[in-house]
Amino acid sequence: MSAQTITTLDLPLKKFKSGKVREMYDLSNSYLMVATDRISAFDRILPNPIPYKGIVLNKISLFWFDMMKKTIPNHILISDFEKFPANLKKVHELKDRAVIVKKVQPIPVECVARGYLSGSGWKEYKETQSVCGIKLPKGLKESDKLPKPIFTPATKEEGGAHDINISFEKTCEIVGAETAEFLRKKTLEIYERAANYALKHGIIIADTKFEFGRDENNEIIVIDEMLTPDSSRFWPLDKYKAGGPQPSFDKQYVRDYLLSINWNKEPPIPVLPKEVVEGTSKKYIEAYEKLTGKKLI
Incomplete structure (x- = not known):
């Protein structure tokens, strides 16, 4: 597997949506x-790509989707590149980083x-x-383990605004009480x-976010990504010490660099040094x- x-992507398909990391194309009955x-940080897409990042995000999501499929259904239709439609199998860049949903x-x-x-939770707690x-x-x-995990929803803001x-109670207003209860549960x-599983493998999942949707039968399923280093804070268990920020396996490494150079979070967006790019790639892998x-490469 190369580090390309x-x-x-320049695909002869109708683009449905372009996110910070993912591209969605309309395949008529699926995406x-x-x-x-x-890679994005502080709601800005950075100039440097991170080698293998998209492959890690795709494969780690599939790993969790499969593990949790009895807990909640997901949006995956085809994950095996060899089973893609013939026109898509010609696009080798899609291998290991694309799914049909x-x-x-x-x-x-x-x-x-x-x-x-941690993060916005710590900031809010202090206030x-x-x-x-x-x-x-x-x-x-900061970074203390909570007495028990809590559900802390957020709005989905468009156009780069912070969630x-x-x-x-506000969630109940937006989606209805029954749906809100289901989402929390x-x-x-x-x-x-996932957190219990990860602990046995040397990783603390400090927090994570999920997206849900309703399928053609009006059933609530999990969509987008699941428990990736982009959607979660992953901390090494052997280095954990409450009382401050933690080393991490996620893009906090990039955020820390951007904070260290006192970037004001506005354009121009800084170019990441080679060692930050390589270090981030290693952490994702x-x-x-x-x-x-499993070995990735």
Whole structure:
């Protein structure tokens, strides 16, 4: 497997959507979803691609989708490149980084599970001693393990705006109480199962976010990605020490570099040094290999 990076694709297909990392193409009855090697931080796409990143995102999602399929169905229709339609099999760049997925009606809430106090949760706790309206014990430190995992939903903001943490009550207003209850239950169920598994493989999943949608039968299924280094905070268990930020297997490595150069989070967007690109790639690959027990390259 070569370290060729892919940031854009020129396919003779109708593009449905272009995200920070993924490209979605309309296949009439389904979508082709491709994970590129783009990386974003602070809601900006950075100039440098990260080698193998898209492949890791695709393969690690498939690993979790398969593990959790009895807990919740997912949107995958075809994951094996050899079973793709003939016209797509000609596009070798799609191998290992593309899947064909169901068309669904996305539910307009980011479903976040937190087992540890970090990121926007830590920031909110310092101000209010709560996260998304959930009161937490006094005296917690940054990166502390919470007494039990909590559901902290957020709005889905378009056009690069930051997602905004919301209360469970607000979630009920947006999607209805029954749907909100289901989302909370499944989010925490998947998170707790995954977090317990990851701990046995040397990784703390501090938090993660899921996206859900309704399929053609109006059934709620999980979509997009699952428990990847892009959608989660992965920390090495052997280096964990509460009381400050943690080393990580995710793009926090990139965020830390951007903070260290005092970038104001506005264009021009800095180019990442070679060592940051290579270090980030290694962290993504290591996370995949630790969790799955398989070699990526």
